[in-house]
Amino acid sequence: xxxxELPSRQHLCEVSIKIETPQMPxxxxxxxxxxxxxxxxxPAPTLAASDVSKAFGSVAVxxxxxLSFQPGEIHAIVGENGAGKTTFVKILAxxxxxxxxxxxxxxxxxxxxxxxxxxSLGVRFIHQELNLADDLTVLENIFLGRExxxxxxxxxxxxxxxxxxxxxQVGADVDLDAKVKDLRVSEKQLIEIARAIAQxxxxxxxxxxxxxxxxxEADRLFQIIQQFAxxxxxxxxxxxxxxxxxxxxxxxxxxxxxxxxxxxxAGEISPSEIVRLMVGRSLQDLFPKKNYxxxxxxxxxxxxxxxxxxxxxxxxxxxxxEILGFAGLIGAGRTELFEGIMGxxxxxxxxxxxxGKRIKLSxxxxxxxxxxxxxxxxDRKGKGLVVSFDAQTNYSLLGLERFGAYFVNQRAERAAFKxxxxxxxxxxxxxxxxxSRLSGGNQQKVVLAxxxxxxxxxxxxxxxxxxxxxxxxxxIYHLIAAMAAEGRSCxxxxxELLEIIGLCHRVIVMxxxxxxxxxxxxxxxxxxxxxxxTGLKQAHSPFDQ
Amino acid sequence: xxxxxxxxxxSDQRTQTGSNWRTVAKWAQTLGPLIALxxxxxxxxxxxxxxxxxxxxxxxxxxxxxxxIISVGGTFVIxxxxxxxxxxxxxxxxxxxxxxxxxxxxxxxxxxxxxLIAGMIGGLVVGLLAGVVNGLLATRGRIDSFIVTLGxxxxxxxxxxxxxxxxxxxLDSGVREAYRPVFYDSWLNVPIPVWVLAIVVxxxxxxxxxxxxxxxxxxxxxxxxxxxxxxxxxxxxxVIAFVVQGFCVALATLLYVPRxxxxxxxxxxxxxLEAITAVVVGGTALRGGSGRxxxxxxGALILTLxxxxxxxTSIISVYLNGxxxxxxxxxxxxxxxxxxxx
Numbered sequence: 001x002x003x004x005e006l007p008s009r010q011h012l013c014e015v016s017i018k019i020e021t022p023q024m025p026x027x028x029x030x031x032x033x034x035x036x037x038x039x040x041x042x043p044a045p046t047l048a049a050s051d052v053s054k055a056f057g058s059v060a061v062x063x064x065x066x067l068s069f070q071p072g073e074i075h076a077i078v079g080e081n082g083a084g085k086t087t088f089v090k091i092l093a094x095x096x097x098x099x100x101x102x103x104x105x106x107x108x109x110x111x112x113x114x115x116x117x118x119x120s121l122g123v124r125f126i127h128q129e130l131n132l133a134d135d136l137t138v139l140e141n142i143f144l145g146r147e148x149x150x151x152x153x154x155x156x157x158x159x160x161x162x163x164x165x166x167x168x169q170v171g172a173d174v175d176l177d178a179k180v181k182d183l184r185v186s187e188k189q190l191i192e193i194a195r196a197i198a199q200x201x202x203x204x205x206x207x208x209x210x211x212x213x214x215x216x217e218a219d220r221l222f223q224i225i226q227q228f229a230x231x232x233x234x235x236x237x238x239x240x241x242x243x244x245x246x247x248x249x250x251x252x253x254x255x256x257x258x259x260x261x262x263x264x265x266a267g268e269i270s271p272s273e274i275v276r277l278m279v280g281r282s283l284q285d286l287f288p289k290k291n292y293x294x295x296x297x298x299x300x301x302x303x304x305x306x307x308x309x310x311x312x313x314x315x316x317x318x319x320x321x322e323i324l325g326f327a328g329l330i331g332a333g334r335t336e337l338f339e340g341i342m343g344x345x346x347x348x349x350x351x352x353x354x355x356g357k358r359i360k361l362s363x364x365x366x367x368x369x370x371x372x373x374x375x376x377x378x379d380r381k382g383k384g385l386v387v388s389f390d391a392q393t394n395y396s397l398l399g400l401e402r403f404g405a406y407f408v409n410q411r412a413e414r415a416a417f418k419x420x421x422x423x424x425x426x427x428x429x430x431x432x433x434x435x436s437r438l439s440g441g442n443q444q445k446v447v448l449a450x451x452x453x454x455x456x457x458x459x460x461x462x463x464x465x466x467x468x469x470x471x472x473x474x475x476i477y478h479l480i481a482a483m484a485a486e487g488r489s490c491x492x493x494x495x496e497l498l499e500i501i502g503l504c505h506r507v508i509v510m511x512x513x514x515x516x517x518x519x520x521x522x523x524x525x526x527x528x529x530x531x532x533x534t535g536l537k538q539a540h541s542p543f544d545q
Numbered sequence: 546x547x548x549x550x551x552x553x554x555x556s557d558q559r560t561q562t563g564s565n566w567r568t569v570a571k572w573a574q575t576l577g578p579l580i581a582l583x584x585x586x587x588x589x590x591x592x593x594x595x596x597x598x599x600x601x602x603x604x605x606x607x608x609x610x611x612x613x614i615i616s617v618g619g620t621f622v623i624x625x626x627x628x629x630x631x632x633x634x635x636x637x638x639x640x641x642x643x644x645x646x647x648x649x650x651x652x653x654x655x656x657x658x659x660x661l662i663a664g665m666i667g668g669l670v671v672g673l674l675a676g677v678v679n680g681l682l683a684t685r686g687r688i689d690s691f692i693v694t695l696g697x698x699x700x701x702x703x704x705x706x707x708x709x710x711x712x713x714x715x716l717d718s719g720v721r722e723a724y725r726p727v728f729y730d731s732w733l734n735v736p737i738p739v740w741v742l743a744i745v746v747x748x749x750x751x752x753x754x755x756x757x758x759x760x761x762x763x764x765x766x767x768x769x770x771x772x773x774x775x776x777x778x779x780x781x782x783x784v785i786a787f788v789v790q791g792f793c794v795a796l797a798t799l800l801y802v803p804r805x806x807x808x809x810x811x812x813x814x815x816x817x818l819e820a821i822t823a824v825v826v827g828g829t830a831l832r833g834g835s836g837r838x839x840x841x842x843x844g845a846l847i848l849t850l851x852x853x854x855x856x857x858t859s860i861i862s863v864y865l866n867g868x869x870x871x872x873x874x875x876x877x878x879x880x881x882x883x884x885x886x887x
Contacts, residue, residue, distance in 0.1 A: 397772075
């Protein structure tokens with residue numbers, strides 16, 4: 001079904017090594033005109049999408065996207081979580097089928113793009129979750145599915161030779177025979193790219209590749225991406241980190257709520273303008289005013305809490321009516337810290353005080369009672385909702401005993417749920433519909449209703465707005481602010497700095513399992529937080545002991 | 546905000562058109578077992594006019610009682626996302642212990658009714674304990690319930706052989722006479738086992754649909770992780786489900802012992818598969834998370850009816866009983882699958 005001829009295997013490995021002799025001009029003289037949508041525009045773009053839409057069940061996530069990617073060009077796609085970035089590139093990579101629209105490769109229309117088909121054209125997708133076979137060696141992974149063979153047998157020597165070259169090229173200092181599961185995440189990422197090079201990718205799609213990397217590792221990655229682009233590959237780069245996008249990309253496309261908002265040359269757009277396009281409104285409208293009646297009383301104090309492998313000696317306090325942000329890179333230990341406090345995960349050492357009284361660490365049901373605290377999990381579908389249950393059953397699952405010790409008073413349950421629906425403006429078209437059929441925003445509101453129904457004094461929101469539309473986000477921000485204004489103490493764990501900065505009265509930064517900073521007032525700024533989060537700035541925090 | 550709202554209204558409409566289809570699929574899945582049962586009854590009547598006689602019906606119901614009662618417990622275990630393969634061997638084990646205890650007590654001069662009641666209570670306690678053991682191994686021991694009960698199945702089975710010394714344990718004739726009515730007597734013209742079955746079904750249905758425990762069973766079976774994050778003690782729920790199963794097995798065994806009056810290593814063989822089949826045919830998802838007690842009973846009745854009908858007719862050989870049951874299972878599975886496709 002694919003009309004394009006495959007690159008021959010011989011060709012495949014020879015070219016990829018020589019970056020000095022690119023087949024394409026290193027940087028296209030004229031970056032693509034965003035208005036020229038069709039594949040007919042010359043030169044033929046490596047990949048192009050025409051009028052692509054996608055709906056999951058009833059939820060439309062992409063609406064008529066037309067976009068093309070030129071050889072040698074680094075094209076960044078930015079947008080908030082839930083804007084449709086990942087869905088869009090998955091369609092390009094043939095991993096999911098668009099509801100409507102067409103995909104073109106070098107000007108040829110591709111019918112029924114499949115992952116295999118697109119891979120054979122050299123379109124490689126590097127996931128947020130890396131896609132390597134853990135139990136195979138580095139070498140086996142680099143050539144997985146594209147093994148070099150001599151007759152019926154694998155040509156081990158040739159593959160080794162080429163494998164070594166691509167590893168050197170991406171600057172990965174790993175043993176070809178090491179098992180992938182023994183590598184660090186950053187190394188795995190390099191292996192993915194080495195694989196793309198070895199298999200002579202024509203287009204490379206990277207989905208938030210730096211979310212798990214340190215600054216230095218990220219810099220190295222950027223270099224490799226640039227080199228790879230210069231060799232003529234089209235690079236599609238998804239990120240919501242604007243600084244790195246500005247630095248790396250030739251061209252930036254902004255998606256919002258599934259719509260293509262704008263495509264601009266990187267030099268012609270300022271970060272603040274990107275933010276405005278991403279969010280679709282000014283920040284003042286998105287976040288409620290920060291009103292904080294200073295109350296120095298600590299509701300919750302945590303001392304020297306450790307969770308094996310995730311958190312080392314964390315100490316902090318949470319005040320009454322406060323919104324306390326927890327910033328840091330993914331894997332810094334923020335989620336695990338709070339899972340430890342709530343008894344959802346076993347803790348190796350540490351003490352917890354509620355209103356000055358020591359509380360024994362135990363399991364979640366006990367923590368719920370003793371701390372009067374709830375935890376909103378970051379993973380809505382994996383931890384927050386039983387997706388096959390209806391909204392009401394999900395709503396009442398936490399603290400079901402309030403409707404009866406043994407028998408569930410279903411009338412009281414129904415009444416309470418109706419109230420929650422009204423308060424949070426949850427749209428539930430059919431009482432018995434499983435929540436999997438609700439939109440992301442409504443699902444998140446059901447989880448919120450679920451945790452708030454227990455009338456907690458302390459609420460931990462872990463990534464409260466992941467994967468939902470901007471309108472619902474603003475609603476959730478106002479809800480959190482209202483909770484704090486009622487005198488409840490809120491913790492907001494978030495990887496979206498905008499959210500942390502816009503919402504929180506105080507921000508704690510974690511890095512590599514430790515609390516490294518506590519910021520207040522004007523110190524709550526993107527640069528400052530990122531410096532601590534990445535380790536560029538190491539303060540003597542009052543919490544170090 | 547405006548565009549977001551527009552999107553949501555649009556998707557709401559689409560959901561409603563989609564839900565029509567869902568209701569049809571759901572309806573077919575819900576009533577499927579009942580329709581199958583009805584169909585079997587019609588076939589039975591066509592083949593033999595005596596089919597609907599009270600004698601035959603009460604016979605079918607009584608025979609269904611064992612598997613029916615066990616499958617009520619099985620529904621709980623399966624809804625929590627586990628499986629119990631040990632029920633057949635457990636039944637044989639409990640039967641052997643009861644026979645030994647009743648015989649000994651009667652021989653040592655206890656009045657017969659007291660000996661019988663002591664034996665029955667002993668049987669129930671052993672059933673509960675067996676459930677606790679299975680449950681703890683599956684939760685604390687972190688072994689998959691399939692493996693746990695595969696292991697305990699072997700243990701129970703070989704303990705029976707050991708206690709019977711490779712042969713058969715038999716109730717003393719006096720004891721058996723006294724015990725007979727529990728199986729053979731009727732109240733209001735309905736055999737005792739059928740009463741017990743009815744009570745178990747009613748209680749099981751109420752527990753699964755109206756209580757916190759029932760709700761938690763479904764949550765744990767649907768997604769244990771979500772249950773954990775909803776402050777549900779997942780392990781407790783799983784253990785209790787096994788205990789419920791153990792109790793049901795013991796109850797079924799109490800009724801079974803007076804019928805045969807003996808127990809050997811071949812007692813209760815393949816009961817576990819019949820019980821699981823009844824549960825699944827009844828519409829409970831084998832992967833856990835949703836289930837219904839009445840369905841399991843319908844499933845048990847379907848299994849018994851197939852045997853009964855094959856006995857009443859000569860069109861299909863009785864030896865093909867298993868094959869017909871297999872077809873029913875596959876049909877049920879197909880029905881479940883079709884309503885799950887997105």
